[in-house]
Amino acid sequence: MIVVEGLAKSFGRRGEVKAVDGVSLTAADGAITGLLGPNGAGKTTLLRMLATLVVPDAGRASVDGIDVARDPHAVRRRIGVLSDARGLYLRLTGRENIRYYGALHGLAGAALAARIDRLLDTLGIGPIADRPAQGYSQGERMKVAIARALVHDPAAILLDEPTNGLDIMSTRALRALLSSLAAEGKCLLFSSHVMQEVAALCGSIVILGHGRVVATGTAPELIARSGQATLEEAFVQLLGSGEGLVA
């Protein structure tokens, strides 16, 4: 379970750029929570704070009750992160990339090998796993990055725009994987600027705009509240303008 209370972060010399400005939200276990917002809404910064990469200016955030600022190391053990930057080691094979992260999480031997095999199988990248990552397609790289983030079977999973650059088949496979992870009881927090995706996948949706929470609820709730016909129109209406979609 991820709990965020009044989280804030500014950048710039005098903190003039308020990337995240007092965000509160809860992502429950066994569910996929969607962070929906236009580019620049603060999704990546929020996820980076949860991933302990960026220290909040104010507010608090915790993963399974552990504060991200107070004990980042314990949080890192518990989370799997598909960050905004998701570079692989191109001279290593996909399997070696995943194994490296498993070893850093303290896994080893047969348990690690079995875990990697299962992930490769689930993601359908077994056949390419022993080739250098250099030759991978965009989708294959993404899948290896996802497997890498899940290798230690984390309780909470943070995904920053995971479907970016994926084709339809890969997107569907990813959705199925995320749903099954939620069914296992994991807590998934997932950012996107693609409406349909969030509507299809997320039980609970948090709409972000200019670093603030604009609305929270399920897709039908949000549509009902806005009085619009579709989530997209609800989104535009809730943000107060069409600017987010253009930006």
Place this chain on the structure above:
Amino acid sequence: MSTLSGARIATIARKEMVDTFRDRRTMLVMFLTAIAAGPILLLLVLNLAASQAEKARELRLPVAGREHAPALIAFLERQQVTILPAPGGFEERIRKGELDVVLDIDAAFGADVAQGKAGTVRLVYDRSRDRARASIDQAEALLRAYGREWGRGRLLLRGVAPQVGLPLTIEARDLATPQSQGSLVLFLVAFYGLFAAVVGGMAAALDTTAGERERASLEPLLTTPALPLELATGKWLAVCALNALAVLVTLSGFYLTLRFAPLPTIGIPFLFGIAEFARFVVVLVPLILLIPAILVWFGCRGRTFKEAQSNVSLLLFAISILPVVQMFMQRKEPDWLGWVPVSAQYALLTRALRGEALPALELAQSYAVPALLTAGALLLVARLLSRESVVTGSR
């Protein structure tokens, strides 16, 4: 707080080494600089020295106007000089480097001498050519000797003791041991030994740091439980291993080169045997460990490989210029230089090459500062990696 995990450090170091070994470009650059730069250059210098020694032993001197001074020619021939007729346009040929030195005897030589004036001979050469220097010096020395002998004969004829005209006797005592001769070769071996320790890990260091940032694999790495100091240490160890490899390859190159080089012809019973090899390694250990730490720190500060590379090139220039300055230093080195990294190592390397044993105290002295700097650099790297700016890209 969590404690450092040796297993994780080993995991990081192992991964970085595998990654670098698969990088053909990095490995190629490393081995080319290690093998080509040092030993091959050394081989060229040795050959040059050998051919110069050859030249000095049997001087072949083209002479123009030999008929004007038959006594001088006879003297030179008695000194084992091969007299050749000077070809036409010899000045041009000297300028082009085809001839080293030509003796031009003045047409009025005989007449001048007969009138009791000094006879004129001209030695034509281009002193900017290192290759020609041995021949020039020898020809000059022979002409001076002839002049002295002649003068002495005249004084004797007039009943004057030769000492009257030569009040000063110069006795030269050369204190160079056979091994301390050939200082250029000495310098080269020490310099490239150092050079290998400095540049050996460079490409790998930048690739594991700035390269990691550039290919966007640093951010996900920082979300793993690996602590910043573990990352710093693991990466540093991997670079150290490669650096040590570069040094060993270079030293092996020297070992082989100097075994098969024509050393006896130059007159240097120069030794680079197993003992010198081992002493080199012992002297270079602090640099093998220190330089990667500094390079990793520099690399972490660069957001791209290119940026880091330009930062590092200045550092490398400063480091590699130190031994050159030391070589040209005229006075004995001041004592505090024994504390300065690179300088201390260079001084110890030249001593090892002269066949001296390494005093334990000075060796310990040369280890002290690099050890502190290495630890300091690693802590700086860890601090840098724990900053959020390393992910967000802001300064």
